[in-house]
Amino acid sequence: MTPDTILKDTQQSMVKAVDYLKNELRGVRTGRASTALVEFIKVNYYGSFTDLKAIAAISVPEPTQLLIKPFDNGAMSEIRKAIETSDLGLNPMVDGKQIRINIPALSGDRRKQLAGHVKKVGEEAKVTLRNARRDGNKHADQLAKAPGAHIPEDEIETLKTEVQDLLKKYETEVDKLVADKTKEVMEV
Numbered sequence: 001m002t003p004d005t006i007l008k009d010t011q012q013s014m015v016k017a018v019d020y021l022k023n024e025l026r027g028v029r030t031g032r033a034s035t036a037l038v039e040f041i042k043v044n045y046y047g048s049f050t051d052l053k054a055i056a057a058i059s060v061p062e063p064t065q066l067l068i069k070p071f072d073n074g075a076m077s078e079i080r081k082a083i084e085t086s087d088l089g090l091n092p093m094v095d096g097k098q099i100r101i102n103i104p105a106l107s108g109d110r111r112k113q114l115a116g117h118v119k120k121v122g123e124e125a126k127v128t129l130r131n132a133r134r135d136g137n138k139h140a141d142q143l144a145k146a147p148g149a150h151i152p153e154d155e156i157e158t159l160k161t162e163v164q165d166l167l168k169k170y171e172t173e174v175d176k177l178v179a180d181k182t183k184e185v186m187e188v
Helices: 003-026 073-085 108-145 153-186
Strands: 042-045 048-051 056-062 065-070 092-095 098-102
Touching (some): 003 108, 073 092, 073 098, 108 153
Antiparallel strands (some): 042 048, 065 098
16 A cells, blocks of 8 residues: 555545435434435335335425335335335325425424434544545555555655545535535525
């Protein structure tokens, strides 16, 4: 391994952590309807758990309503059941060959709970970022001790500094994402 590959691998791990956070935050409920709210609900579709977006068309006909049209009408009851058992607090209504979900306004307590959840997810992302830093530093130390590798000590220290700078950059991005989503959740 070279210092460049260690840095690149560390950065890739951190980018994946931030991308995962973005996907998680898209699914956090705010006061208005969003397809991201239900896209990743797991539905028991003929014995295998499948994302809702893979077995149904999801749309937003009104700002406070979601419309789900299953590709297979036989999955209707399983979709309804999956939405009811998700912890989103939604009440799906079967309307012919589609399911309507009215998004109720959030109460103040529920907004605070969701804001707390957003912060928790953000902290988990930061832990993942710090683990990537730890792994990068561990690889740098192994590189310094590797037999036959003649890498100067100052180059190893520079690598560790660059890994730390990456961590700061991505932690700042996580903080901004969490702050924006918290503001969105608390908005009435």
